[in-house]
Amino acid sequence: MKPAEKLVAADRSDFMTNTPSAVARRTFAHVVWIGDYVYQAGYRQSRSSFESYLIMVVLHGGLDVWCDDGTADGCHARAGAGQFVVLDCRPPHSYGTDEETELLWVHCDGPMVKGYVDLIVGAGHPRMTPVVELRDPTYAIARLRALVDSFISGPRLSEARVGRLLVDVLTECADARLSEIRDDSSRAVAAAQDAVDYIASHLDADLRVEDLAERAFMSKSQFTAAFRKVTGLSPHAYVLEARMRTASYLLTRTDRPIGHIMRACGYADASVFGAAFRKRMGQSPREYRKATRQNL
Known part of the structure; x- marks a missing residue:
């Protein structure tokens, strides 16, 4: 299907909606809406709420993301080429770009997805943003590309395999975020110990x-x-x-x-x-x- 949104290059963009079975809704991570879009400079999407979780990866260009993280100012982050964006779309959020940007995206849901997203977006960790940088994003991008292609051009994968691809992508993002938290923790401990030494002298x-x-x-x-x-x-x-x-x-x-x-x-x-x-x-x-x- 071709998008009709303003500032989306329709000739280079595709999307597909999906209605998962009752089994998939109960059991698997599942796709709600999925696509490969090319945004033109000035594109902006704003939502007060949307009943899904969103995974995006920037293939080229850049994407600015704003979300409600419970702070007075909210959260703003920018994703560049090769970086993933993971969002809980239920709170207010928006994203846009000031340059031509291509990305793969999937709105998804399911029993396991919430736990992954809560971890990735840093529930209880004030420094985390929706942007995730993987040391090597090749595998995760390939899994998301396979997922997009299965819906856009076929053949369509089984719901179980769709769920597996989604979990593969989320696992890569979660692993990167856990490494980031461990690195932050190590730096914080070193900084505190340095402060103890400084105070003593x-x-x-x-x-x-x-x-x-x-x-x-x-x-x-x-x-x-x-x-x-x-x-x-x-x-x-x-x-x-x-x-x-x-x-x-x-x-x-x-x-x-x-x-x-x-x-x-x-x-x-x-x-x-x-x-x-x-x-x-x-x-x-x-x-x-x-x-x-x-x-x-």
Whole structure:
């Protein structure tokens, strides 16, 4: 079938609708709508909701995608040649291009599809976008091409084999996304550990969470989450704990003046230092030094 949409090159585009059997709806991943489109510059599709999941792969050109990810600004990402787009079409979403773009696409549904899509689009992971980059997309593109060809030019595959091809594509995307999550996790752990080392050697500095996050090339919220995962404390709580631990050690083990210890632990005001120390240790710095030295 030839599309009638504006800014879709009808002479180079085809699509097909599908009505799966009751068995397929209960059992397999199944196709609802499928095609091979060439979009012209300026194409835009916007939907408030559509009852399916969408898989696309860009063959050439580029595609901008916007979706509702639960944040105030929503999510925007751009897919280039060889990259996949995976969308839950039930929330509001849109996509379009400013250049000629060819892509394979399939609207699909089925018992297993939701779980795959939830993983791929990063449910519970704020950094994930609908765009998935595979290390080598050749296999996944070939599987999606075989699926498109079976509907457009035939011969039509059985519903079980259609389901297998869909799951093959989703599995490739899910594997790439899991690798991305593991890589992000490793980088986050390394960044948090680096921050711990930096704090230990800069207790006399103004250790703001924003500055620590900037050193790690992360947003404040991402850095805080990674830091808490590694240390069990927020960055602010960890800095306070490190300063009090260092102050108590210096008060007990050295003869340095309390004012010197205060500045070495990042405090410029004696009353602020004294209040923080008393809250943490139950005594003033002077009382703590006297009591602990008597017990040595």
